[in-house]
Amino acid sequence: MVIDFRPVLFIIGVLTSTFGPLLLLCALVDLAAGNPDWQTFVITAMLVMGCGVLLSVAHWGAPLKLSLRQGFMLTVLSWVALSLVGALPLYFSDYGISFTDAVFESVSGITTTGSTVLVGLDDMAPGLLMWRGLLNWVGGLGVIAMGIILLPFLRISGMQLFKMESSDVGNKATARIVDMVRQIAFVYVGFTAASVMLLLLGGVSFLDAVVHSFAAIATGGFSTHDASIGWFQSYYVEAVLVTGMLIGSLTFPLMIQVFHGRPRLLFTDEQTVFYLKLIAFVVFVVSFWRIASTDEEPLAIIWSSLFNIVSVISTTGFVSEDYVSWGAFPETVFIMITLFGGCTGSTSGGLKAFRLLILLKVMHNQLLTRLQPHRVVRVTYGDRVVDDEVIRSISAFVWMTLFAVGVFTVLLSSTGLDFVTSLSSVMQAIANVGPGIGPVVGPAGNFSSLPDLAKWVLSFCMLLGRLEIVVVIVVLLPSYWDR
Amino acid sequence: MVIDFRPVLFIIGVLTSTFGPLLLLCALVDLAAGNPDWQTFVITAMLVMGCGVLLSVAHWGAPLKLSLRQGFMLTVLSWVALSLVGALPLYFSDYGISFTDAVFESVSGITTTGSTVLVGLDDMAPGLLMWRGLLNWVGGLGVIAMGIILLPFLRISGMQLFKMESSDVGNKATARIVDMVRQIAFVYVGFTAASVMLLLLGGVSFLDAVVHSFAAIATGGFSTHDASIGWFQSYYVEAVLVTGMLIGSLTFPLMIQVFHGRPRLLFTDEQTVFYLKLIAFVVFVVSFWRIASTDEEPLAIIWSSLFNIVSVISTTGFVSEDYVSWGAFPETVFIMITLFGGCTGSTSGGLKAFRLLILLKVMHNQLLTRLQPHRVVRVTYGDRVVDDEVIRSISAFVWMTLFAVGVFTVLLSSTGLDFVTSLSSVMQAIANVGPGIGPVVGPAGNFSSLPDLAKWVLSFCMLLGRLEIVVVIVVLLPSYWDR
């Protein structure tokens, strides 16, 4: 059986076309700033829309009901295609960005990772900075959509547990999905707008307000300054952005219910509560250690711990201080929390609070049944029983994540990078966080000095992590192409 | 229900008493060398035998059929008690070893970890060096016995798969277990004797030959030289010991079958084949990288890679060269393989080839069933189907290992140790390997300079890893003490 890729290519054509108007928006930004770069954006927009429309028209009329195989391919190809499209304005710009760097930056943007290979952001054309922000923002919306529609359908990484809510078959279900996506988009835009307003009120420039709001809600982490949020030196800006990052890492379908008059859900939803407690715990431990071992102002310590820990656990990757310089203990904690991630159905990456919670419950059950061999203990989540298939799926996802971290860390270190740089780079890429650890890729550094091979490996890791690993490997299996 | 610990204490009394003759053996060694330390050993022996016999007599006549709860407590208490007993001659010696150091060294010896806090081994009394070797050797035998009798009975870490072979209930089964332990002890002594002979033939001194043979077969790794095996500068010695380490990390029940006229089993047993292939693969990759990036003699590179990689994967921890100085890539590989471990039913620690293999199969099955949701794929091992209970048990064991690595790495770094030192120390302790990575605890260093708190944490980790983690946590659960 040859797999019919026509509907996949049709959808990718449509998605690609939507980048046209976004590119034109950046052209407008550059035009308004009197920057000649606007012409690059217009040409790229024409090119992208042309190709996208051509691709759609060429595969017009294909049946749009996707099979499993088509679903997997669509998920992989759409992220790859949009990453390449996103790289074009960077590659065509006047900053001499290499093809490798352009692809790295674009993948990093659209997967909401936020690692950067660009140095001198503060002096760059506003259109290009806006484009990076848009990649984060559009990527974030794509992540939510993928998480609530495609992953449950493909039964990936335990997301099938959320299938009954949003991904049943039939027309009624489709209508409900469309309605939910519409509502989520509305909420997403709303939160972004609120964040922009608050930043403008705080005296932040328009471009900075927009790009940082994009990057916060999308848990993307791209900034317009090399020093990231540290540039502002403002508690107010940090407070707005820490709220944005937190919101971006919460479950959006849940947020819709909250807006439909059920605000208590935020404090009763098991994942959300666990996630917030986890953050509180980590902030407490790091603050405690720092207060005990330095002379800094306790409140300043707690605040900077809170900001940067929320930034990493939510997988945003904003940096307000060089936290690697806080000492060995915070450094170790920051490496350990890199893979955690936010909530499912959010814009964040990583393993996610839901899966960490289920794994803790599975471990606890195992311990209980050691003493009572015939006792059957079920894993529950909220008011439901989590069946074995979901647990197996979650386990496999986490194994594969750790396996990928191991393999790619070894691969990266073969290019001469030290262990900590290799490990933290791969971890942050797979969890779509942004900064790594150490003098090169740490919060005070960036990825520009890495060898090209390392940049390609990390680009692959960012996509791998964003696609919950399993999706990518399935498409690479021989049995995917058999029959 | 109060748990009846009488049979547990009776058995521990018996086990403790057996250390008396071993201590007297060390007294003889010191006496023969004209070292006054022999008196310390005699006094300690009297003390230990006295206490052991008293403990046994006090709990004489308790029914010896153990319940699950008693089994867990016996497993934990016997290792703790023997660790403390093992520390006595070190603490009482003339070398000013602190209580912390004595306990660390003893735990490290008896769990066959082989990390050392002693500096100046080359000039130490032969009795004390022999004592360290004996701790390794006796510990190794204890590990095999625990692995084939207690862990299947307690259904820990997937070992229940091997239950039918060796741990059924009933008198006939008991007789079979006793017979198997007898045969294993015979094989264990035989291999050790062979190794001693070969080393003596190679011109190695008697003490060195015995202690290193003990440490190789037990995958313990204690040496009589600060420079470990690097001191000998002899391919012959390395060849004998690399064979010893490999044998120590293979399944002993399998070895018995091999001696009963089924030698082909060594090349058909799934775990053994996977384990040997894994070693070959890692040796190939590291050798390839080193040959490509240095000017050293290729054969010398392959040999030193083989020796030190076998040493780490078998969890022995002998060192023939400072492999951290080989570069970033080998360093990263050495960290990654620290948790691997040898085969089940051997003297080695770590996750073990069997579990890595099952996890790879589980991941592969998950990938296959993504495309065919209704296909049922069973995990097989050899000619059997591995049931879900075993897979859950293996998963939980590996999760808890990784969880423990995370928690204790953070804890260790709170004492001021850097990330790599903390991580590698904890990993090697939990996997009972021996050396860590980095300038302090790496192959060229040792654990003497670590703060006391770190030494206690690592001592706990060594026991935790040796007891497959679950055993320790079960005893610490409130529900263990309930009812």
Ligand SMILES: [K+]
């Ligand atoms: K990010």
Ligand SMILES: [K+]
């Ligand atoms: K060892």
